[in-house]
Amino acid sequence: MTTPSRALIVIDAQQEYFDGLLPIQYPDRETSVAHIRAAMDAAERAGVPVVLVQHELPSGAPVFAAGSATARNHPAVAAHEDKAAQRVRKQFSSVFARTGLADWLHDQGVDTITLVGYMTNNCVLASAAEAEPLGFAVEVLSDATGAIGLANAAGRAPARQVHETLMTLLQSNWAAVADTAAWTAALHSGEPLAKSDLVTSAAQGRTTG
Numbered sequence: 001m002t003t004p005s006r007a008l009i010v011i012d013a014q015q016e017y018f019d020g021l022l023p024i025q026y027p028d029r030e031t032s033v034a035h036i037r038a039a040m041d042a043a044e045r046a047g048v049p050v051v052l053v054q055h056e057l058p059s060g061a062p063v064f065a066a067g068s069a070t071a072r073n074h075p076a077v078a079a080h081e082d083k084a085a086q087r088v089r090k091q092f093s094s095v096f097a098r099t100g101l102a103d104w105l106h107d108q109g110v111d112t113i114t115l116v117g118y119m120t121n122n123c124v125l126a127s128a129a130e131a132e133p134l135g136f137a138v139e140v141l142s143d144a145t146g147a148i149g150l151a152n153a154a155g156r157a158p159a160r161q162v163h164e165t166l167m168t169l170l171q172s173n174w175a176a177v178a179d180t181a182a183w184t185a186a187l188h189s190g191e192p193l194a195k196s197d198l199v200t201s202a203a204q205g206r207t208t209g
Helices: 028-044 101-106 120-134 158-171 180-189 198-208
Strands: 006-011 050-055 084-091 111-118 137-146 150-152 155-159 176-178
Touching: 006 028, 006 120, 028 111, 028 180, 050 101, 050 158, 050 176, 084 101, 101 180, 111 120, 120 137, 120 158, 137 158, 137 180, 155 158, 158 176, 158 198
Parallel strands: 006 050, 006 111, 050 084, 111 137, 137 176
Antiparallel strands: 150 155
């Protein structure tokens, strides 16, 4: 069993998701950001590089406007800014889109990325999906991420349903999903997290209806 060479990617843990127009609804946002901080602490103790990503749009944008209060990192994350191995600004959902992050990770010898932050239903999902062709294994921490409820012409889904469904989807193909405590234990042991696959998940899904 090969020991993963990890990097912890903290995605958009910004005030927009606390005081702005996109407040995280599930899991509880104060609980999830506490888990994000715990993951950063564990990574730093283990010598795992921490990458802080912030979404930034032009001044005057309704969300994540450059220079705005809600574009800032949550204080629990901002406390780690000076210790981050890399800081990234992005304009698209994926952390890899036009950021150069993939090249930096490859240069560091990273083969496994651990995703925490917001939102499950947007940037976490997009980043996990794009990581596959870039050659990275992906881990997602279910209690250090979060979703919002959604409603539009296609339907309606409360935040808990969105989050739990996407964690199941990620575990079925794109990522190993675990909570922060299990990931911290894997970090100490040097082991990869357990991951399912699409065929197994489909077979189990048929038996549960």
